[in-house]
């Protein structure tokens with residue numbers, strides 16, 4: 660394994676940070692490293708909002724219900740953004756571009772672009788001994804986040820990213836085995852159950868052995884519980900009112 664692969668294998672989400680704040684230079688370094696990610700047709704359909712206003716941070720914390728949204732070294736909100744592209748066009752051109760801008764295809768482009776930039780940011784942060792945690796929890800009230808951040812049409816918040824100096828060292832969480840997620844040539848799920856069962860055991864072992872928050876649980880049960888409960892059903896209509904994913 661080289662250093663890069665080792666760094667990737669060493670990832671764990673960090674949810675407890677020291678009080679030390681990131682410098683402006685560090686924020687820039689992380690974002691610019693993020694931006695080196697591949698981007699669909701060079702569209703760069705994302706925007707990154709740095710939250711330095713403590714009142715906004717507190718409100719985002721309230722929406723998410725997670726203390727590390729407020730207590731971190733720096734908080735980003737990552738948005739899918741097609742407004743930059745729309746802004747290039749004249750009023751007449753805007754009308755004819757609408758069909759593309761509002762397509763499911765461009766919704767995928769923007770959300771994938773945003774995810775790639777963010778994952779690069781996480782790797783950059785981890786490479787300089789910082790930790791990070793994605794925060795989908797800000798979508799608990801996506802309309803309120805939209806208002807809070809004054810997002811225009813064609814811009815939607817996807818998640819937050821808390822970054823900072825780790826104040827705990829959680830164990831690395833196991834992933835599904837290679838055999839469970841990898842297919843050759845065509846999709847074939849027929850032999851996968853044994854690997855899911857192996858993962859259930861590995862994850863249960865991880866939960867029992869880790870240094871905090873021990874519990875008896877496994878992946879199958881977690882997923883069945885999770886997908887049983889309708890969650891954030893307001894996101895679909897919100898996204899459409901912002902002109903994403905309409906056809």
Ligand SMILES: Cc1cc2nc3c(=O)[nH]c(=O)nc-3n(C[C@H](O)[C@H](O)[C@H](O)COP(=O)(O)O)c2cc1C
Nearest residue numbers: 670671672674725792793794795796797818831832
């Ligand atoms: C898009 C996305 C949203 C997430 N949202 C949250 C969140 O709101 N709160 C949280 O504590 N962790 C969140 N996570 C972190 C995952 O729970 C975590 O990555 C997963 O359990 C695997 O653990 P690990 O990152 O420590 O390996 C999110 C991760 C992703 C990719």
